[in-house]
Amino acid sequence: MSNQTKQSVSNSNKKDREPNNFSFTITKQSTDNQARLGIIHTPHGDIHTPAFIPVATKATIKSLTPQQINDMGFDSILSNTYHLYLQPGPDIIEKGGKIQKFMAWHKPMFTDSGGFQVFSLSGKLCTISDTHVTFRSHIDQSTHVLTPEKSMQIQRQLGADLIFAFDQCLDINADYPTTQASLKRTHNWETRSVLEFNKINIDNSQALYGIVQGGRFTELREESAKFVTTLNTFGIGIGSIFGDPKEESVKLVTHALKHLPEHKPKHLLGIGSVDDIFYYVPLGIDTFDCVLPTRLARIGHIFTRPESGGNVENKFRIKITNAKYKEDQTPLDPACTCYTCTHFTKSYIHHLEKSKELLFYTLATIHNLSFFKRLMDEIQQSIQNDSFKILRQKWIDQTEEKIEENKEHNSKI
Amino acid sequence: MSNQTKQSVSNSNKKDREPNNFSFTITKQSTDNQARLGIIHTPHGDIHTPAFIPVATKATIKSLTPQQINDMGFDSILSNTYHLYLQPGPDIIEKGGKIQKFMAWHKPMFTDSGGFQVFSLSGKLCTISDTHVTFRSHIDQSTHVLTPEKSMQIQRQLGADLIFAFDQCLDINADYPTTQASLKRTHNWETRSVLEFNKINIDNSQALYGIVQGGRFTELREESAKFVTTLNTFGIGIGSIFGDPKEESVKLVTHALKHLPEHKPKHLLGIGSVDDIFYYVPLGIDTFDCVLPTRLARIGHIFTRPESGGNVENKFRIKITNAKYKEDQTPLDPACTCYTCTHFTKSYIHHLEKSKELLFYTLATIHNLSFFKRLMDEIQQSIQNDSFKILRQKWIDQTEEKIEENKEHNSKI
Numbered sequence: 001m002s003n004q005t006k007q008s009v010s011n012s013n014k015k016d017r018e019p020n021n022f023s024f025t026i027t028k029q030s031t032d033n034q035a036r037l038g039i040i041h042t043p044h045g046d047i048h049t050p051a052f053i054p055v056a057t058k059a060t061i062k063s064l065t066p067q068q069i070n071d072m073g074f075d076s077i078l079s080n081t082y083h084l085y086l087q088p089g090p091d092i093i094e095k096g097g098k099i100q101k102f103m104a105w106h107k108p109m110f111t112d113s114g115g116f117q118v119f120s121l122s123g124k125l126c127t128i129s130d131t132h133v134t135f136r137s138h139i140d141q142s143t144h145v146l147t148p149e150k151s152m153q154i155q156r157q158l159g160a161d162l163i164f165a166f167d168q169c170l171d172i173n174a175d176y177p178t179t180q181a182s183l184k185r186t187h188n189w190e191t192r193s194v195l196e197f198n199k200i201n202i203d204n205s206q207a208l209y210g211i212v213q214g215g216r217f218t219e220l221r222e223e224s225a226k227f228v229t230t231l232n233t234f235g236i237g238i239g240s241i242f243g244d245p246k247e248e249s250v251k252l253v254t255h256a257l258k259h260l261p262e263h264k265p266k267h268l269l270g271i272g273s274v275d276d277i278f279y280y281v282p283l284g285i286d287t288f289d290c291v292l293p294t295r296l297a298r299i300g301h302i303f304t305r306p307e308s309g310g311n312v313e314n315k316f317r318i319k320i321t322n323a324k325y326k327e328d329q330t331p332l333d334p335a336c337t338c339y340t341c342t343h344f345t346k347s348y349i350h351h352l353e354k355s356k357e358l359l360f361y362t363l364a365t366i367h368n369l370s371f372f373k374r375l376m377d378e379i380q381q382s383i384q385n386d387s388f389k390i391l392r393q394k395w396i397d398q399t400e401e402k403i404e405e406n407k408e409h410n411s412k413i
Numbered sequence: 414m415s416n417q418t419k420q421s422v423s424n425s426n427k428k429d430r431e432p433n434n435f436s437f438t439i440t441k442q443s444t445d446n447q448a449r450l451g452i453i454h455t456p457h458g459d460i461h462t463p464a465f466i467p468v469a470t471k472a473t474i475k476s477l478t479p480q481q482i483n484d485m486g487f488d489s490i491l492s493n494t495y496h497l498y499l500q501p502g503p504d505i506i507e508k509g510g511k512i513q514k515f516m517a518w519h520k521p522m523f524t525d526s527g528g529f530q531v532f533s534l535s536g537k538l539c540t541i542s543d544t545h546v547t548f549r550s551h552i553d554q555s556t557h558v559l560t561p562e563k564s565m566q567i568q569r570q571l572g573a574d575l576i577f578a579f580d581q582c583l584d585i586n587a588d589y590p591t592t593q594a595s596l597k598r599t600h601n602w603e604t605r606s607v608l609e610f611n612k613i614n615i616d617n618s619q620a621l622y623g624i625v626q627g628g629r630f631t632e633l634r635e636e637s638a639k640f641v642t643t644l645n646t647f648g649i650g651i652g653s654i655f656g657d658p659k660e661e662s663v664k665l666v667t668h669a670l671k672h673l674p675e676h677k678p679k680h681l682l683g684i685g686s687v688d689d690i691f692y693y694v695p696l697g698i699d700t701f702d703c704v705l706p707t708r709l710a711r712i713g714h715i716f717t718r719p720e721s722g723g724n725v726e727n728k729f730r731i732k733i734t735n736a737k738y739k740e741d742q743t744p745l746d747p748a749c750t751c752y753t754c755t756h757f758t759k760s761y762i763h764h765l766e767k768s769k770e771l772l773f774y775t776l777a778t779i780h781n782l783s784f785f786k787r788l789m790d791e792i793q794q795s796i797q798n799d800s801f802k803i804l805r806q807k808w809i810d811q812t813e814e815k816i817e818e819n820k821e822h823n824s825k826i
Contacts, residue, residue, distance in 0.1 A: 059764070063771035066756070088739070088764040095740055096760050104756040326501070327508055343479070343517040347509050351472070351501040358476035361771050 022161070022207040022234050024265045024286075030383050034257065034284035037383050040235075040265050042108040042161040043205060044100060047075040049265065049286040050379055052277070052372045053110060055294060058083045059093070059103040061369075062294055063361035066105045071339070072366065072373050076162075078110035078289040081155055082117030085144075086137050090157035098159025109160040110289065113151045113193075113211075116169040116239070116270065128168065130185055148192035156200050164237055164269075165193035167211040172242045179215035186213045187227050194231050207234035209267060215240065216248060218255040225259035235265040238285075242270075250279050257284050274303075274316045274375065278396045281379055282388065293368035298361050300353050303371040306394055307335035316371075320364070325350045338370030339363075435574070435620040435647050437678045437699075443796050447670065447697035450796050453648075453678050455521040455574040456618060457513060460488040462678065462699040463792055465690070465785045466523060467707060471496050472506070472516040474782075475707055476774040479518045484752070485783050486790075489575075491523035491702040494567055495530030498557075499550050503570035511572025522573040523702065526564045526606070526624075529582040529652070529683065541581065543598055561605035569613050577650055577682075578606035580624040585655045592628035599626045600640050607644050620647035622680055628653065629661060631668040638672035648678040651698075655683075663692050670697050687716075687729045687788065691809045694792055695801065706781035711774050713766050716784040719807055720748035729784075733777070738763045751783030752776075 021043045028037040040047040054061050054069065056077045061069055069077065079099060084090065096102035100109055118126060118135050125136035132147045151166035167186045170179060190210055197208045210228040214220030228236055238256055241249050253268065260266065267287045268280055277288060293303065300321040303310065310316035310333075318325075320332065331341035332349060340349070340363040352360035375395075382391040434456045441450040453460040467474050467482065469490045474482055482490065492512060497503065509515035513522055531539060531548050538549035545560045564579035580599045583592060603623055610621045623641040627633030641649055651669055654662050666681065673679065680700045681693055690701060706716065713734040716723065723729035723746075731738075733745065744754035745762060753762070753776040765773035788808075795804040 058768050058770060059761070060770050060772045063775070065752070065772065065775060067752070087768055088760075092740060092760060092764065096742060096758060102758075102761050104761075327505060329509060339478070339480070345509060345515075347501075347505060348472070348515050348517075351505065355471050355500055357471060357473050358771060358774050359473045359478065362476070362478060362775070 021204050024235070024263065026263070028384060030282070030388060031386065032389060033282035035282045035383050035388055036284060036286070037380055038265065038286055040108070040162070040286070042207070044106060044108045044161055045075065047108050047287070048380065050277075050281045050376060050383075051075060051287050052272075052376045053078045053287055053289040054369055054372075055080070055289055055291045056103070056105070057291075058087065059099055061365070062298065063358070063365050064369075066103065068339075068362075068366060069105070069369075070107070072370050073377075074107075074369070074373060076108040076110065076287075077105060078112065079158070079160065080117055081111045081114035081151065081158065082121065084111075084158055085114060085154050086139055090154045094157040094159070098157075100159070108162065110162045110267075111155050111158050111160040111164070112269065112289075113164040113166040114146060114154070115151070115164075115167045115211075118146055119169045128185075130188065148189040149196040152193055152196040152200060156206065159205070161206060162209060162235065163197075163206050164209045165190040165197075165211055165231075165233070167213055167239060169240055170213065170215055172216055172240055174215050176217060176220075179217055179220055182215070183213055183220055183224055186211070187224070190228065190231060194233065198232075209233055209235040209237045209265075211237040211239045211269070212256045212260070213239050214252075214256070216252065218252060221252050221256045222259050225256040229259065229261055233264075235267060236260055237267040237269050239269045241268060246275070246279070250283075253280060253285070254283055274310075275312055275396055277375065277379070278392050281383075282392075293372050294365050297364035297368040300364065301368075302332045302364060303368050304333040305335045305371070306398070308333045311398075312396055320346060320350055321353055332364075332367050333371070336367065336371065336374075338367050340367040340370070434617050437648070437676065439676070441797060443695070443801060444799065445802060446695035448695045448796050448801055449697060449699070450793055451678065451699055453521070453575070453699070455620070457519060457521045457574055458488065460521050460700070461793065463690075463694045463789060463796075464488060464700050465685075465789050466491045466700055466702040467782055467785075468493070468702055468704045469516070469518070470704075471500065472512060474778070475711065476771070476778050477782075479516065481752075481775075481779060482518070482782075483520070485779065485786050487520075487782070487786060489521040489523065489700075490518060491525065492571070492573065493530055494524045494527035494564065494571065495534065497524075497571055498527060498559075498567050499552055503567045507570040507572070511570075513572070521575065523575045523680075524568050524571050524573040524577070525682065525702075526577040526579040527559060527567070528564070528577075528580045528624075531559055532582045541598075543601065561602040562609040565606055565609040565613060569619065572618070574619060575622060575648065576610075576619055577622045578603040578610075578624055578644075578646070580626055580652060582653055583626065583628055585629055585653055587628050589630060589633075592630055592633055595628070596626055596633055596637055599624070600637070603641065603644060607646065611645075622646055622648040622650045622678075624650040624652045624682070625669045625673070626652050627665075627669070629665065631665060634665050634669045635672050638669045642672065642674055646677075648680060649673055650680040650682050652682045654681060659688070659692065663696075666693060666698070667696055687723075688725055688809055690788065690792070691805050694796075695805075706785050707778050710777035710781040713777065714781075715745045715777060716781050717746040718748045718784070719811070721746045724811075725809055733759060733762055734766055745777075745780050746784070749780065749784065750787075751780050753780040753783070 023041045025039045026036050038049040054077050057080045093102050121138045127134045132145050148166040155163040166189050168182050170182045210231045210233040212224045214224040265286045268285045272288045301317045302320050325346040328346035382388040436454045439449050439451045451462040467490050470493045506515050534551045540547045561579040568576040579602050581595050583595045623644045623646040625637045627637040678699045681698045685701045714730045715733050738759040741759035795801040
């Protein structure tokens with residue numbers, strides 16, 4: 001009996017349609033809301049959900065070694081197909097033994113489909129037809145063609161465990177007719193993605209996520225959710241959710257999730273901030289990827305926990321470049337237990353940033369990612385203990401109440 | 414009995430003049446040459462010599478965490494007083510608990526006197542009198558005054574274990590009268606350095622190195638060595654040795670060392686390359702500091718051992734930016750056991766460099782420093798086993814013979 005067969009047999013929750021090497025087990029369903037604890041089983045190990053998936057755009061989380069990422073306890077990371085396609089190219093990564101071997105990260109990995117970057121980075125240099133997308137490289141302006149089939153082939157060469165169908169990512173403010181036309185194309189592309197994926201995934205070494213689109217129209221989100229449910233994919237992503245206005249985004253995700261099968265893992269693409277995570281976990285989102293903690297780290301925005309003054313109003317952040325930290329002998333976040341906070345002061349990290357020292361990027365990134373890892377650990381714990389509401393109260397509601405109180409107070413003065 | 418007293422009593426080789434907390438023990442003297450094994454004892458631990466001391470210019474070895482430096486096995490690092498004086502300033506570092514606490518490096522540290530950088534970085538904006546140096550900051554062009562006393566006071570605030578007297582660093586090509594005049598000034602500044610040091614080092618938490626100067630004149634090097642020997646310092650540095658032409662530099666160092674006391678640790682400032690180390694260890698140099706491995710790493714020059722083709726002719730380096738490494742699935746140096754070489758291929762590191770990814774700097778720096786650490790370990794071992802000549806043959810002489818052979822061969826064709 002092969003290892004693969006053993007693994008799938010040992011998982012009692014295995015669904016018929018799932019590839020042999022992959023399964024998603026829901027280990028606890030919250031009674032208060034749709035939040036759940038789960039495990040995504042992959043050939044490279046398990047992902048405990050709800051999880052935050054750090055972004056390793058070009059096969060590296062900027063400034064960190066895989067050892068440092070592993071030390072923080074992350075189960076999984078996500079790389080960008082568009083970037084890797086252009087540099088170093090999928091052939092190089094395939095020859096290097098596929099992405100995990102190439103970058104020495106031996107745990108589960110995601111790649112996105114390239115769709116988002118094609119549209120966001122190529123901008124006006126990108127032309128779309130129903131059959132394909134033509135775009136210019138943001139690196140050397142060379143012209144490239146991408147199709148759903150090609151996205152699948154590239155992601156096959158890259159070799160991540162969990163990959164995404166090729167979709168058209170649309171401006172969230174597009175009007176109804178534009179969004180409707182785009183959605184029709186996306187659904188067609190997703191069908192083509194599944195066909196190509198089934199053809200080339202001969203060893204079941206990868207699993208596919210479909211993607212729900214539909215812009216800012218709940219009706220189209222519903223249509224998309226229903227369509228994606230018909231596809232034989234392992235998981236489902238929700239795309240083009242851009243955070244603000246928060247109420248509208250939450251409504252769109254809520255609506256999409258209502259029409260998606262409970263047993264599949266759900267990924268919210270490109271999200272999230274701290275409050276995003278507290279909004280979407282109770283709706284049933286299992287995984288999030290976002291460049292926020294890593295990108296913000298590199299410009300000096302440091303996440304801080306509620307115990308240290310982090311709240312919705314300050315977006316749980318301080319700006320370490322602020323002169324007031326020049327002589328501050330406390331850690332970035334006194335309540336944090338990461339490598340950075342147990343070894344260095346704000347004063348030192350302020351100095352590194354002002355000196356544009358490379359170590360600044362490393363230490364700030366370690367801290368910000370550790371912040372999100374611990375947040376997800378606490379969220380998992382709270383789902384386990386049926387105390388999610390209490391955790392949310394500590395992180396989110398208290399601040400919102402305070403903001404309301406202040407508003408009232410100020411209006412009375 | 415205090416810890417300090419215990420420590421000095423326990424060291425049988427303790428010299429009367431040495432500060433209580435510091436001592437230098439020569440554990441093995443080579444019979445073939447002047448090479449020796451030693452231990453520099455400091456309040457922050459021991460430095461096993463001969464040792465290569467990596468440079469942490471602004472209280473950080475560029476791109477590395479202290480943990481990564483420690484993992485490589487380094488005993489000690491060196492920071493630059495000039496840079497730290499300008500940014501973040503000695504007050505900030507003193508308030509942060511002195512340099513080791515500030516940067517979370519809890520092993521022995523050196524700081525240089527600032528002399529070298531004042532002259533090399535300020536260039537024509539620097540004016541020198543017998544009493545002081547006036548210079549402009551290379552960061553913001555602000556004007557500053559440095560004196561021997563101030564250098565001692567700044568180094569006191571920084572708080573490294575091993576510090577250097579303030580000297581005038583001179584262009585190695587300066588003529589005799591210029592060098593002679595400069596040397597007179599340097600000796601005067603060193604006397605003032607010792608006076609100030611003795612006044613402020615009340616707790617014996619630091620130990621001082623004098624510096625031999627004298628440009629390219631053996632006569633002046635001898636004069637300087639004799640003068641520095643009269644100073645009550647813990648160790649002795651040799652400055653303004655610039656590598657090329659090698660024969661002349663070796664002659665100067667040989668001449669200086671002849672006139673220096675055997676029992677004091679000797680530091681060669683700003684040196685060395687691989688062949689430098691093989692030249693100067695058998696003359697009796699105990700410690701080297703040099704930016705070469707770290708600075709070269711950041712521009713893609715990767716050190717390689719003789720087993721992997723490194724030799725005097727190629728300066729023990731390959732250039733990882735070379736297109737031929739794009740698909741190379743071997744480590745930077747297949748004979749290397751560092752973190753970088755046991756986890757990543759040339760292909761991956763080539764990709765990181767081409768993508769200007771921050772991780773490139775980290776991985777290349779880890780490799781280059783590990784290369785020097787292992788070289789020094791092997792040199793120590795060879796002194797212990799009386800096999801230094803064999804080691805030198807493997808690293809240096811073989812190549813030099815080959816170069817000669819090739820020359821002969823080519824001349825015969």
